[in-house]
Amino acid sequence: MRNIIRITFIFTLVFILGACSKKAKEQNTQCEHSEERAEIEHIYRFGICIDSLDVNEYQIKSGDNLSKIYSDFGFSGREIDRIVKASSNLLPPKSLLPGTKYYSFTTQEDTLPKITNIVFARSKTDFVVIDLTADSIKADTFKKPVTIKRKYSEGTVETCLWDAIVASGTDPIIALKLSDIYAWQIDFFGIQKGDAFKVIYDAAYIDDTIPLNVESVEGAIFTHNKKDYIAVPFVQDDARIFFDENGNSLRRAFLKSPLDFFRITSKFTNSRYHPVLKRYRPHHGVDYAAPVGTPVKTIGDGVVIDKGFQKNGGGYYLKIKHNSVYTTTYMHLSRYAKGIQKGSRVKQGEVVAYVGSTGLSTGPHLDFRVHKNGTPINPLTMEAPADIPVKPELSDSFMIVKQGILNEIAFFNTVVNDTTQLLAGNN
Numbered sequence: 055m056r057n058i059i060r061i062t063f064i065f066t067l068v069f070i071l072g073a074c075s076k077k078a079k080e081q082n083t084q085c086e087h088s089e090e091r092a093e094i095e096h097i098y099r100f101g102i103c104i105d106s107l108d109v110n111e112y113q114i115k116s117g118d119n120l121s122k123i124y125s126d127f128g129f130s131g132r133e134i135d136r137i138v139k140a141s142s143n144l145l146p147p148k149s150l151l152p153g154t155k156y157y158s159f160t161t162q163e164d165t166l167p168k169i170t171n172i173v174f175a176r177s178k179t180d181f182v183v184i185d186l187t188a189d190s191i192k193a194d195t196f197k198k199p200v201t202i203k204r205k206y207s208e209g210t211v212e213t214c215l216w217d218a219i220v221a222s223g224t225d226p227i228i229a230l231k232l233s234d235i236y237a238w239q240i241d242f243f244g245i246q247k248g249d250a251f252k253v254i255y256d257a258a259y260i261d262d263t264i265p266l267n268v269e270s271v272e273g274a275i276f277t278h279n280k281k282d283y284i285a286v287p288f289v290q291d292d293a294r295i296f297f298d299e300n301g302n303s304l305r306r307a308f309l310k311s312p313l314d315f316f317r318i319t320s321k322f323t324n325s326r327y328h329p330v331l332k333r334y335r336p337h338h339g340v341d342y343a344a345p346v347g348t349p350v351k352t353i354g355d356g357v358v359i360d361k362g363f364q365k366n367g368g369g370y371y372l373k374i375k376h377n378s379v380y381t382t383t384y385m386h387l388s389r390y391a392k393g394i395q396k397g398s399r400v401k402q403g404e405v406v407a408y409v410g411s412t413g414l415s416t417g418p419h420l421d422f423r424v425h426k427n428g429t430p431i432n433p434l435t436m437e438a439p440a441d442i443p444v445k446p447e448l449s450d451s452f453m454i455v456k457q458g459i460l461n462e463i464a465f466f467n468t469v470v471n472d473t474t475q476l477l478a479g480n481n
Contacts, residue, residue, distance in 0.1 A: 099157075100157070100171075100173050100181050100183055100196045101183065101196050102159055102170075102171050102173075102183070104159065106161065106162055107159045107160060107161060107162065107170060107171075108159070108160045108161075108162055108167075109157055109158070109159055109160075110157065110158045110160070111155060111156075111157050112155070112156050112157070112158070113152075113153055113154065113155055113156075114150050114151065114152055114153065114154040114155075114156065115152060116152045118150065118152075119147060119150065120134075120137075120138055120145070120147065120150065121134055121138070123156070124137055124138075124172075127158060127169055127172070128169075136191050137172075137184060137186070137191055140184065140190075140191040140192065140193050141182060141184050141191075141193035143193075144182045144193050144194075144195060145174055145182045145193070149176060150174070154174065154175055155174075155175045156172065156173060156174045156175065157172070157173040158171075158172055159171040159172070159173070169186060170185075170186055170187050171183060171184060171185055171186060171187070172184045172186070173196070178198075178260060178266060179197055179198045179200060179260060179266070180195065180196075180197055180198075181195065181196045181197075181198070182194075182195060182196075183195070183196045198260050198261065199260075199261070199262075200258050200259065200260060200266060201258070201259045201260075201262045202256050202257070202258055202259075202269060203256070203257050203259060204254065204255075204256055204272070205224075205254070205255055205256070205257045206252075206253070206254050206255075206463070206466035206467075206470070207219070207222050207223075207224040207228065207251075207252075207253050207255075208222065208250070208251060208252040208253070208466075208467060208470060209221060209222035209224075209250065209251060210248065210249070210250045211245055211246070211247055211248065211249040211250065211251075212247055213247070214245060215229050215232070215233075215242065215245050215249075215251070216229045218251070219251075225257070225265070225267075225268050227267070227268050228253060228255065228268060228271070230314070231255075231268065231271050232251060232253065232271070232274060232276060233314065235271060235274065235285050235296050235304060236276055236283060236285065236304065237309045237310050237311070238304060238305060238306035238308070238309065238310060238438065238440075239278075239283050239304060239306075239310075240276065240278050240283065240310065241310050241311060241434060242310070242311070242314075243311060243342070244434075245278070246279075248280075249276070249277055249278050249279075250276075250277040251274065251275070251276050251277070252274065252275045252276075252463050252466075252467060253271060253273070253274040253275075254271075254272045254273045254274070254459070254462055254463055254466065255268055255269070255270060255271045255272055256268075256269040256270050256272055257269060270287075271285070271287070272287060272459065272462075273285065273286060273287065273459035273460075273462065273463060275463060283298070283304075284298055284299045284456075284460075285297075285298070285304060286298070286299070286452070286455060286456045286459055287455075288444065288448075288451075288452050288455055288456075290442075290444060290445060290448060295441070297443070297444055297452065297456075299456060300443075301443050301444035301449060301452055302440055302443045302444075303440050303441035303442060303443055304440075305440070305441040306438040306440055306441065307354050307376070307380075307402075307438045307440075307441075308353040308354040308376070308380070308402075308436075308438040309351065309353040309354070309402060309403065310353075311342070311353070311422075311433075312342070312350050312351050312352065312353055312382075312384065312420065312422050313342045313344055313348060313349075313350065313351070313409070313420060314349075339383070339385075339421045339422055339423035339424075339430070339433070340421075340422050340423075340432075340433050340434060341419050341420070341421055341422075342409075342419055342420045342422060343417070343418070343419045344409045344418060344419060344420060345409065345418060346388050346408070346409055346410055346411065346418045347388060347408050347409065348408060348409040348418075348420075349391075349405040349408060349409075350384050350387065350405065350406060350407040350408060350409060350420055351403050351404060351405055351406065352374055352382070352400045352401075352402065352403070352404055352406050353382055353402065354374075354376045354380070354382070354402045354438075355376060355399075355400065355401055355402050356374040356375050356376035356377070356382075356399075356400055357374065357375050357397065357398070357399055357400070358372060358373070358374055358394060358395065358396055358397060358398045358399075358400065358406075359373050359374065359375045359381070359396065360372070360373035360396065361373070361390065361394070361395065361396050363412070363413075364385075364413055365413065366413070366414060367385075367413050367414060368383075368385030368386060368412075368413045368414075368421060369385060369386045369387065369410065369411075369412025369413025369414075369415060370385075370386070370387040370388070370389070370390070370407075370410060370412045370413070371383060371384060371385040371386075371387060371413075372384045372387065372390065372394070372406055372407055374400060374406070379426055379427055380424065380425070380426055381424070381425045381428075382422070382423065382424050382425075383421075383422070383423040383424075383425075384406065384407055384420060384421075384422060385413065385420070385421035385422075385423070386409070386410055386411060386412055386413055386415045386418075386419060386420060386421050387407040387408060387409065387410045387412065387420075388407075388408050388409060388410025388411070388412065388418075389407065389408050389410070390406065390407045390408075391404075391405045391406050391407055391408070394406050394407065424436060
């Protein structure tokens with residue numbers, strides 16, 4: 055009896071130990087599989103897992119349409135109709151311009167590969183995703199995430215601002231943004247060697263690495279003729295305005311110039327040799343050389359009071375009254391902007407006409423004139439009143455913002471200088 059009990063106990067013990075060992079092995083196996091699963095990183099594109107899919111990229115060519123694209127993929131007429139109907143509200147035919155990219159996602163089966171998704175780009179960030187995996191075709195939008203990064207750039211002008219910004223490795227659009235910000239303080243036709251800039255700005259990136267665009271300038275110092283011009287963005291009355299270090303608006307009643315980035319060929323003078331008439335006479339304006347068709351902007355808000363043609367003078371011209379004191383005239387135009395008529399109200403910076411060579415002109419240029427109380431004045435030296443400054447009740451907030459921007463520029467400048475010195479030392 056004792057032996058039976060002893061044998062039973064031994065078998066029970068062996069069974070228990072075996073079960074525990076099996077369970078332990080199963081747990082270890084599960085842990086190993088869990089670790090393997092944790093190590094797997096699925097790859098996604100446009101929100102689609104492409105671990106087992108082939109992705110092909112195409113471009114829409116001239117003459118392509120949705121029916122042709124789907125037909126080239128091998129879809130039947132009935133299938134094409136279903137796909138077009140499912141995506142028509144997100145993918146109108148007019149949006150399919152030549153050069154637009156689209157993608158196919160295909161299974162990797164050897165016997166019968168099947169298209170599971172088709173994606174069309176609507177912009178660099180927006181896409182239409184067509185899902186063909188279910189019985190009912192679905193179309194939805196996918197937006198690539200955009201990351202905003204704070205950037206800094208500085209440089210010194212050798213030839214022109216554009217070249218200086220390109221040389222610094224910065225998006226050249228910054229040149230246009232700086233010219234807009236400082237349009238009332240700096241004549242960008244008069245930029246000279248030795249002028250310099252320091253600018254902090256926010257740039258947008260796709261997938262955290264692909265540059266998209268420059269979102270905004272967040273502060274700048276522009277040195278022109280050895281004078282520093284500080285630009286501080288500050289929100290006042292729900293408007294984002296650039297102010298100088300003293301809280302005065304950088305915006306003026308008038309722009310410095312009616313054109314962007316073109317050279318001056320003749321300045322304001324009481325005695326200029328006329329190249330066509332071959333005699334000296336006053337030239338109470340500024341000539342800007344520019345290609346035919348270059349947009350001409352009004353330098354301030356106002357009303358068009360005259361529009362016409364002078365065969366033996368200014369050719370096609372336009373005259374704008376800004377207030378009771380100032381009037382501007384734009385001459386030798388090739389044509390007018392759409393809707394510009396006598397009596398039209400225009401806003402500062404609005405395109406009102408285009409450069410030409412009409413009238414007494416030896417080549418395409420704009421003859422720009424300003425009259426103050428009926429008397430011609432030099433557009434390059436006139437002082438226009440500033441817009442509203444920072445309000446007294448907001449001055450403390452403005453000072454905090456300003457100091458933060460100046461500190462940030464100083465920090466970036468130090469980093470750049472230290473890096474430059476370090477590289478120079480290594481060389």
